[in-house]
Amino acid sequence: MVGFNRRFSPLVVALRTRLAKLPPPYLLNYRWNNQAWSSTWPFDPVQGGGKLVSSGCHMIDLVLFLMGTPPEAIQAATARLQRPHIATHDTASVILDFGRRGMATLQTAELGAADYPQERLEIFADGRVLCLDNLTTLRGYGLAEPEFTTGRQEKGFAEELAAFADYLRAGGPSPCGAGEGLAVARCVEACLAAAAAPHAVNLLPQEAASCPA
Secondary structure, three states, rough: OOOOOOHHHHHHHHHHHOOOOOOOEEEEEEEEOOOOOOOOOOHHHOOOHHHHHHHHOOOOOHHHHHHOOOOEEEEEEEEEEOOOOOOOOOOEEEEEEEHHEEEEEEEOOOOOOOOOOOOEEEEEEEEEEEEOOOOOOEEHHHHOOOOOOOOOOOOOOOHHEEEEEEEEHOOOOOOOOHHHHHHHHHHHHHHHHHOOOOOOOOOOOOHHHOOOO
16 A cells, blocks of 8 residues: 555545536646755655655645546656755646646645645636645535535544555455556656756747846
């Protein structure tokens, strides 16, 4: 079993149930921006691999869990905005193209404040909006479902361990198996490759000067 805990959060389970009632295409905006970490392992090339690997893998898994399929194409960019001297990156921006099912944009960084909510996921579909705030509150706009509030962050750790225990007792199938983990790993590799690809469009000096400030 792969330890992608967010898909086990009761808020995410409720979100997926509500999303299934809406027809695609879906537009997802997912932002994960926390304060600068005191730990250095996420930015170590071997231990963490950078923000896109250490945090981004959880974001990608959650998006794949909600969309129910891997993306058809990926664009990405990475940067060292908080830690200029690291060998990896501390900031990443990703676009996942799911074809007719929609698109997802992901941003992860550590330029936030300790008293500001760490993450927010918005989903737009069929003239309605689902908003998951910091894994504490799920709100729907244009929907009849009531607000779902837990009062604290529910990242799914307890539910993940309970599902793993049930899996061991029953002998399978795995609630988050190698197939899901491999799909996320392939997406992360594709993101890193896309970020390293020379596909950016550079404006000429006169073109840049003509852009409004």
